[in-house]
Amino acid sequence: MATTPGPARVLRSQGLRTKARLLEAGMQVLGERGYRATRVDDVVGRAATSHGTFYLYFQNVGEMFRALAHVAADDMAALADELGPIAPDAGGRKGLRTFLGRFLETYERHGPVIRAWAENQVDDPDLISLGLDTFGGIASVLRERMDDAGVTHLPDAAVATTVLLGTIERLVYYATSRPLELDDGALLDELAGMLHRGFFGASR
Amino acid sequence: MATTPGPARVLRSQGLRTKARLLEAGMQVLGERGYRATRVDDVVGRAATSHGTFYLYFQNVGEMFRALAHVAADDMAALADELGPIAPDAGGRKGLRTFLGRFLETYERHGPVIRAWAENQVDDPDLISLGLDTFGGIASVLRERMDDAGVTHLPDAAVATTVLLGTIERLVYYATSRPLELDDGALLDELAGMLHRGFFGASR
Amino acid sequence: MATTPGPARVLRSQGLRTKARLLEAGMQVLGERGYRATRVDDVVGRAATSHGTFYLYFQNVGEMFRALAHVAADDMAALADELGPIAPDAGGRKGLRTFLGRFLETYERHGPVIRAWAENQVDDPDLISLGLDTFGGIASVLRERMDDAGVTHLPDAAVATTVLLGTIERLVYYATSRPLELDDGALLDELAGMLHRGFFGASR
Amino acid sequence: MATTPGPARVLRSQGLRTKARLLEAGMQVLGERGYRATRVDDVVGRAATSHGTFYLYFQNVGEMFRALAHVAADDMAALADELGPIAPDAGGRKGLRTFLGRFLETYERHGPVIRAWAENQVDDPDLISLGLDTFGGIASVLRERMDDAGVTHLPDAAVATTVLLGTIERLVYYATSRPLELDDGALLDELAGMLHRGFFGASR
DNA sequence: TATGAATGAGTGTTCATTCAT
C-alpha cells in the first residue's frame, strides 16, 4: 500500500527503468512545449514506449507532473539548507554567488517544473501549495540571512524577500531559456553583485 | 461585403461595440486561463455573443491575441517616452517610482498579454518580435538613463538592463496576480528604492 | 403572384439589375468552385452586394441555382430545334459540325450548370428531371436524325444516342475547361468527323 | 509508438482490418456523396468505428482519398498493360471489347475516385498529376495501338485519343451509375463497335 | 431596396484515457 497515488505495484528493475525513462522524457517535453502543451503522445514517443505503458506507471498526466514536482521540490529544499550567512563583505558576496550557482544548476535540472509553478500554470491545489512551500522555504532562509546581516534599511522584509526571489528566478530563467551572448558565469556575477548591494547592505 | 474578417469589412457602431466586447472578454479569459488555455467558448460566453460572431471579427483566436498585443505594445511604447532622467538623489528616486507606478497601471490593463510574452508562450514569430521590440525599447531607455546618471559600476550594462526589466516585470506580475497582504504602493516604493540603489548609484 | 418560387415581389429596374448581377456572379463562382463548393459569400462578394440582399432575391442558394438552370435548359432546348437532317455526305457532316459549334457556345454560357447536371451533383429531384428532360430532348432529336439518315447498323439506338450525347458533352467540357493546345475549331472538326462516321453511316 | 498516423506506425492484423474497413467505407461514401460531400462522420458510421479511430489511420480526409487514389492508379496502370494490338478485323474488335470489359470492372471498383479525377474535383496538385499520368498512360497505349493499326485518317491523333478516352470514361460512368434498362454487355458491345469503326479503321 | 450583424447547427481534428491481447 503505497502512500503515493497510482497503481500500488512493486516495480522490478525493468519497470523502474521504464518509469525513469518516462519521467526523463516528460521533463524534456515539458521544457520544450510547456505545461499546457505537453502531450502524452510526445512523452511516450520520446521514451520509445507506448500509451498503454504510460498508464501502467501513472494514473494520468497530472500524476507524472506531480512526480516530477516532488523531485524538484526536494532538490530545491536541499538548496536552501546550503545557504550560509552572508556578510556585507567580499566573502558574503562570494557565498551569495555560490548559492546562485547552485540555484542555476537546480534550475537546469528542474526548470520546466519550476517555471510551471512560477508562471501559475498549475491547477492542482496540492501542487500549488508544494510550490509555494518550496519557494517560501528558500525565501525564509534568505530573509534569515538578511536579518543575520543586520540589514535594517528595508521597510518591509517580506516584500523585499519576494522581490529578491522573484528576481533570482526570472534571471535564472533567462539564463537557461535563451541563448544569451554572455555566459552564465558573468550573469551570475552581475546578479550576485546587485543583490548583495541591494539587499545585504554591501557598498560598491 | 463578405463575412470573413479583414480590412475589407466596414464596421458600424454596433459592430465596433461587439468587437470591443470580444476584446475585453478575450483579455479577461486570457488573464484567468492563460494563453494556451484560452477557449473561444469562454470568450464568446463572457462577451454574451455567439461562436459565429467571434469569427466575424477575428480570423482565429491568434488574431484576437494579435489585436490585443498591438494595443499593449502601443501603451508600453508610450510608457518608455515618459521616463525622464533619473539622478541618484531623492528626485531621481521619485521619478523612478512614478515610472513604476505607470508601469503597474499599464500592466493592470495588459498584464495577460505581457505575461504571455514574458513567459515565452507565443509561437507567432511576428508577435515574438513585437514583444522583444517593445521590451527592448523600454530597456534601451532605461539604459540611456543609467548612462546619463553616470553609472559606471556595472560591468555589463546590457545584462544589467535585462536583469532590471525582468525584475520589474516579474514583481509587477506578483503585485497584480496574487492578493498580496501588502498594498501595491508599498511594493513599488520598495522596488523603486532597491532599483535606485542597485542600478542608478543611489546610496542609502 | 409569380409562378416561380421566392418572394412574390415586383422588381423595378434597380432590383432587376441587382438580381442579374447576382445571377452572373453565381454562374462565375459555380464555374470556378463547382456546385458543392459555391458559397453565398463568394457570390455576394463578386456581385458587390451583401448577404441580406441575396436573400431579397432568392429564398436560398438552391433557388439561385434553379434560376440559372432554367435559363440553361431553355437555351439547350432551343439548340435542339436547330438541328436539321444529317445526311451521310459532306453536307451532313457540315450540319453536324455547325450543331456542335452551337453546342459549344451554349456550353460556354451555361457550362457550370450543365456540368452539375452531367456529373450528378444536384440533389433536387425537380432539377434532376429538368436536366434529364433537356438532355433527353436533344438526344431524341439526334436519334430522329439518325433514323432519318437510314442508319440501321446500330443494334440499340437508345444506347447509341446516350453514347453520342455523353461523348459530345464530355468533349465540349474538355474544350471549355482546360487550356488545350489545339483550338476549339480543330477539336470540333475532329469530333464531327468521328460522330459522322460512327453514327451517321458516313465513310471516310 | 505515437498515435499519429504515418510510416512510423506499425499495424498489426486488427489495425490492418480496421484500416481496410475504413477505406472500403470511404469508397462507398465517395461514390454516394461525391468528393466534396464526403463526411468523416459517414465514413466512420459505415465502418462502424469512431471518429478518433479514423484519425489513427489517416491524417485527414484528404489522405484517405490519396490512399484510395493510389490503389486506383495502380489498377488502371495494370489495365493499360493488357491492351494488345487491335486490327481492323473481327479479332481486333474482340480485343477492344475485352479491354472495355476490363475497364468497366476497374471502374466498378474505383469509380468514385476515377470520377473525382475526371470531374476535376481534386485540389491536391500531386493527385491531379497522378490522375493525369494514369489517364495519360492509357491514352498513349491506345494511341500506339492506333498507330500500329495503320490508322491514318485522323488529322490529330492527340485530340482523337482524348476524345476516345473521354468517351470511354463517361460511358462507363453511365453504365455504373444509373440503373440503365439495357445491360452492361450490350452497352460495351455497342461502344466497342463504334470505337472500332471510329478510331481503328474498321468498316461495317 | 440595401446592408451589416448575429446565429447555431455542422464538420474536421485532437487527445487523454481505457481495453484486449
Add this chain to the structure above:
DNA sequence: TATGAATGAACACTCATTCAT
C-alpha cells in the same frame, strides 16, 4: 510488463440563413 487499438468529449472554425436598421 508491454503495446496497438479504440473511444468520445472537447475544441476550432465554416456557412446558410435570419434580423434590425
